[in-house]
Amino acid sequence: MKPVVCVRGLERGYEGKAVLDNLNLDIAPGEFVALLGRSGSGKSTFLRALADIDTEVSGSGMVVVPEGLAVVFQDARLLPWARVLDNVVLGLAGGDARARGRTALAEVELAGRERAWPGELSGGEQQRVALARALVRKPQLLLADEPFGALDALTRLKMHALLRRLCAAHQPAVLLVTHDVDEAIALADRVLVLEQGRIAADIVTRGTAAAALRHTLLGLLGATQELAGTS
Amino acid sequence: MSSVLLKPAAHPAAPSPGPAPAPESKTIRIGPRAHIPRRRFALAKPVPGGILLGPALLLLGWVIGAWANWIDPRVLPAPWTVAQTFWQLASDGRLESNFTTSAVRAGEGLAFGTVAGVVVALLSGLTRTGEYLLDGLVQVKRAVPVLALIPLLVMWLGIGEPMKVAIIAISVFIPIYMQLHFALRGIEARYIELACVLRLNYLQFLRWIVLPGALAGFLLGLRLAVAAAWIALVVVEQINATSGIGYMISLAGTYGQTDVIIAGLVVYAILGLTAEVLVRLLAKALLPWQRTFAG
Known part of the structure; x- marks a missing residue:
């Protein structure tokens, strides 16, 4: 199947510092991808590059996104x-x-x-x-930049269920930027970990035990072993 | 196995008999919240009409001072003298004709100045070319006090109504322009981003983001403009005027009629307060979404 998103050799820099470093990514139609990363790993920069609103950074590379593209920001951004x-x-x-x-x-x-x-x-x-x-x-592609980051835990869980239901009904490809490992596991078909502007891991969640996946992801994000061991 | 493990855990969870040990920490407070001075830093709740207290006390002092003969009537006539004069001026039609002249002057100046301010602010706020052509000019104009322009405007427009309206309009133009231009440039970048993502066209961008976003700034400019119009009105009515409240006041000054002066000032106050109330009502009507925050 032809990918709905195609990114090749994407570079973005801010004041001479590289934020995204030779990044490549394909997303299939209807695929739900979560993008995990620590603060400053470049995940928001990546989403903004896909949405074509990263006017403040310079860079190069190829980005192909569908015409039907929608963005959900962390602040609801209603007028x-x-x-x-x-x-x-x-x-x-x-x-x-x-x-x-x-x-x-x-x-x-x-x-x-x-x-x-x-x-x-x-x-x-x-x-x-x-x-x-x-x-x-x-939209054929829904970009969501930590959309539930400002919500309380209970509301966040309800929003997860709602988003799952809506995505099942409308089948857009989704790129969800989050720093919450559990949110990524709960929602995504595929989890990417961004580390210093590069994709450090690309894991398909289907068929992977949640506990093991959680352990792996927390380890990749640099959490200590004790923290990764608790559940 | 799990039941064996669970059993000992059940005991500590059961409520322990006897009185609970007194908490040692001093920060724990139990009891009605009234004991906690949580409004220590907040202002007390507003009382409706409370703002009238100051003016009412001033009026009371005036009444008492006049009644007890503490105030020389040549300095400040008694309130009932002023009321009498006011009634006399009103019944012989002098007040009404002077009031109408002043209100029309102020109204025309406000209208022309507001329209000009809005047009120029939109041109210079929404385009770079407009900014380069107009903003510098306005800043230069702003550096020259309006009242310093009076001799020049008298040369150009004569001493009649056009000069007076022009002075008021110029006074009004500046705050309207400044506030609206500032508000247009102050539209939050996140809303501009949203407009890009939603692929709004330029007209939709103006209609839904720029103009409503700048409306509050414009209304603030309008309030300042009303105040500026009043100052200009007072000044132009004391220069070569043959009618208007200001003319009535300066004429009364020549004849030493303090009561007429006070009556004129009262009319100015009524005009000013009415305009302020109208602008506030306009703001309430135009910004209904802000009412939800004001409570």
Whole structure:
């Protein structure tokens, strides 16, 4: 199957310091990839390069991404002055845009909140609106930059279940940037570990025991053995 | 095997009989929260209309001072004298015609100055070319006090209404331009990123991100502009004017009619407060999403 994302020899640098170093990656249609890495490993830079919003860094390399691309940021990034439905359908063309927006809001269990202001919603609800805004565009590739990082643990688990359900229904390829090993294991088909701008590990999660995978990933991220041993 | 392991664990979990040992740490507080001064640093809750206390006390002092003859009526006439004069001025029509003249002047100046400020701020805020052509000019203009332009404007426009409206409009233009330009340039980069990711076209970008994002800054500019319009109004009405509240005041100054002066000042205060209230209402209507934060 032809990959939906194709990255070859991607280099990005900031003030003379290399952030991404000769990075290569293919993502298949519908594949859910989690990108793990410590702070400063270059994972956000990589996602921003794919989304073509990394204007502040210089670099070279080839990036092929599909036209249908949506991004979910760590902050929900809703316009505070636009109502929820207007946020969801922002920039969407077509007479049925609002109807599609309503459907998307219902999918993230926010039916009835179309006319609310983002400031009236909780953090988890705001992130669900951001998910609806991404999915209503029917993306072939969904880029998510630590989308649940600012949420509490219980809300995060609920969001995991929701995201799994939505991805099963819409089948976009997903690149989820996270620093949470358990989140990566819970959601992804394939886990990448980024280390100093290079892919240090590329692991398919199917058929791998979760505990062993967790141990391996924590080890790759430089956690101590005792920490990796607990569960 | 697991049951054997679980059994000893059950005992410590059972509630221990007898009184619990007193906590040794001093930071543990048990009891009603009222004992904890948690509002130590926060301001007390606002009382509705509380802001009127200061003016009310001032008025009370004035009434008492006049009633007890502590205040020389030539310095400050009694409140009832002012009220009487106010009523007299109102009933013989002088107040109304002067008030209308002043309000029209201020209104026209505000309208022209606001429109010019918005147009120039949009041109210079949204394009580099506009910034290079216009922003420098405005900064140079800003360095020259408006009142210093009066002789020049009198030469150009004469001493009639156009000169007066122009002075007010120029005073209004500056705060509108400054605040709106600043707000346009201050749109958060993360929203610009969002616009790129959502592939908005330029019109959608203006409609959904730039203009609503800059609206709060514009409204602040409008409040400052109203204050600037008032200062300019007072000045132009004391130069070669033959009508208006300012003319009425300076004429009364010539004849030593302190009560008329005070009545004129009261009208200025009413005009100013009305404009301020209108701008606040406008802000509330235009920024409904901010009400959720103000409570």
